[in-house]
Amino acid sequence: MAQDTTSSQVQDLVRRLQLLEDKEQIREVLYRNARGVDRADPALLKETYHPDGYEVHWETFTGNGHEFSDFITTETATARSVYHSVTNPLIDIQDHRAFSETAYTARTLVDRTPELGGWVEVVVWGRCLDVLEKRDGVWRIAYRQLARDGAKRTIVPDPLVPPALTCGRPDRTDPSYLGMAIAERRPPQQAGKDGMFVAQRHLP
Template identity: 35%
Template sequence: MDQAKINVLLDREAIRDCLYRYCRGIDRADERALRSAYWPDANDSHGAYRGSAEGFIRFALGVFQTGSRNIHQITNILIDFTTPAEAAVESYFTALQRGPDEDGEVRQMLLCGRYCDLFQKREGEWRIAERTVIYDWLEEQAPPALLEADRFGARQPIGAHHPDDPVYALAKHRVLLGMDAERFRT
């Protein structure tokens, strides 16, 4: 395989990794991960929100404070390189979102759709420059009546916001062991 094909594979993987960081950022209320998915000058058309990615991030951070719960899954990632430094990316998502509405009543929604993103590569890094969220399915669901501790029972640990989610302890463990990404690139 020649170097050009290897570079395309590496670029594809970097774009996928960025999409996954976005999901972790939203689901774990991890501001750093969320910000790492967007370029500072990016725009986002996200349902009722339309504006800068910075504005969307501030909006999301406000939602995180309500104790909301989000689960996002990304599938069917199609990447079309329009130039060596730009890619049109369509990725399907399923999101289960639960949290209080404006009146404080807990709502739960199942959302399915697609992220249609313009990715740009700047200084060797791929991030979202423009995002439009297309909704294909919306279903309001009855939120569970039981508290999470009662519903999950012995199924522990329960996912949590940053930094309390167990995944962050795993990341700290890896750093202590010296198992960073650079080690695996050689």
């Protein structure tokens, strides 16, 4: 009886560990998807969709996930900045398939001075509703649909622009692609003599 109990406990532990591993892999897919859009990296973004994956971005784009990857990264490369934050992933795994609801906030800053008299900042928020499938041991998005919960557009005639050296970039020159090598390119020390808020007022 004791041996049967131990075997059952081990099997239960294996199932729980597999569930945790699957959920972590799915979260990684969600995070990499956001990064692929922000860094205008179509190869990275395509890795998060199965080849027959489907993306419902409503009137912006609805169709194949890999085609969406090419479309959206061409768009984001033209923006001053694009930023996605994904949070609160709720993941329900059923065998080789999973449903995920993830909150998102997206911010874009685009120069629209000729048409609108300034830069346009658009902030949208809502949830990504994803069906993911595990094929050959790999989780990827099979279907994604946005549930939009709000949006705000602001025209900014004279936006604050951080110095070029400090800015993120919508391509593979972004410092995040250095990985751990980023520590080898550290800038020289600089004392915060003026204080953070004074320094911010000096941004161009």
